[in-house]
Amino acid sequence: MTQATYKLNQLQHYYGDKRVLDIDGLQIQKGSITGLTGPNGSGKSTLLKIMAFALKPTAGEVWFNGRREVPLSPRVRSRVTLLTQKPYLLKRSVFDNIAYGLKIRRDRDNLDSRIKEALASVGLSYEGFAHRQWHQLSGGEAQRVAMAARLILKPEVLLLDEPVASVDTKSAGQIRRASLTARKDWGCTLVIASHDLPWLYECSDTQISIANGRLFSTGKEHIIPPPYDLSQKKGPVKWIGTKGKGEYILLPPREKPDGFAVIQQEKIRICREKEKKTGWDNQITGEITSMLMEKSSHHIMTTFQAKNFSLNIRFSPDQAAALKLLPGKRLILMFHSRDIEWR
């Protein structure tokens, strides 16, 4: 059994009075690639900062390689590194930026050749970039330099927070390749937060969704995101499309003022046509907009879209074949409002 690199227990974090993270438990296995998805403001960056030991959680424990650790602990700070969406480059040359981490570790052996190798791993040439100043780089080049500054350290854990969100296609490709090479070459554990679901499903072993600071298993349970209309007599509803018009999802009475409506995948029935007189109080019409095969399990991650509402549903290869799933195919999702939980 592989050892867990991370174990998070009863983790909570607040900014002022606002709770931004509330995680009962999470384990990240050594050498794995974990995809982290969720809307903006859901708590992804906060979680990654805590995992990078750059932020102390308000409550809870972070265990790293079997030991409880805290920010700036010498045992972790040279083993975990985080690349943010807009990384800060130090006001010095590219060479000095990449060498910074090694210099503070007093590791100055073969700096030139190692920096050359790190730059090459992100598709930049030593001759063209090493002696440029920080302000002489484009956004994509700066991101790749920041990535090289982390890869040269050969970290045990590489945390990537939206690493390709604000860079061009070429830079994004280089960063993706470099991060996957890190696992291949020295068994680096990766946690990647990204909105780029196709890439995330393609490269990651497991995916976790985060919403309102809470974790959900991607493809096994689904968040029905706010806003919720609480003014209807029949109960709270989530409108599909324009408020007050067309289809809606009927929700059970709300239990928590700031809760999220969640439905388990096993409670959802997928059909080709609506069924009358069957007692399903939620029947949502939509179509499949994308299908991706998970690398590890060969399951099909399918995006179901109904106007502004979408769900990522995970099908086994047999289920996908039985339903004759294809992109563009019209489907009906049916589920009972009583099966929806508030969390």
Add this chain to the structure above:
Amino acid sequence: MDFIVAGFIKAIELLINFDHSTYTAVSATLQASTCSMLISLGAGLPCGFLLGYFNFKWKRPLRTVLDTLLALPTVSVGLLVYAFISSQGPLGQFGLLFTLTGIAIGQTILAFPIVTAITASIVENIDPELKLTLVSLGAGKRNIIMTCLWEVRYGLLAAAVTAYGRVLTEVGISMMVGGNIKYHTRTITTAIALETNKGMFADGIALGIVLIGIAFAVNISLSFLRKQ
């Protein structure tokens, strides 16, 4: 208009002829200001960093006091220092009145809040991504502090230049604490004030030009350092 031109000519003459009173005034100015700047920077940079970097209970009131001290009138500082180091004052036995050391103490009181307040503002405005980056690259506390200071070095240089400008051009402290004693505690600014009072405008202008020259030389040197 003629006396201004005459002032320029006189300035050149004084400098070329190594006029003793001019050079002693320049020397006194540089000694007192350099000494006060070294102490202000040595104490003000770490204090400013602590004030800007950390959050603690009395931070806001302390910043308000410090910001108020930025506009400290030099005569008030002179008066305060005079009261402390005069023979009747608590530090009277050290014989600091009418010495360059006394002037340096007063100028340090003037420069310290400037260095501290500007440093604190600069550190407060450091990009939060910087600390995150340093932690994620494995930096410890000492590395974080040193690298943060190095990252804002141009701002700190500006703080030093601002404080030096204030120290170099002040009259109140030098006049009250130094006593404007020729060949001893007479600085360029007190000499200008004296010469102007005597009606010797040309001499005053000459010394003024020397003072501007020093300020210019300091700025050129710092600008050169910045480019390096």
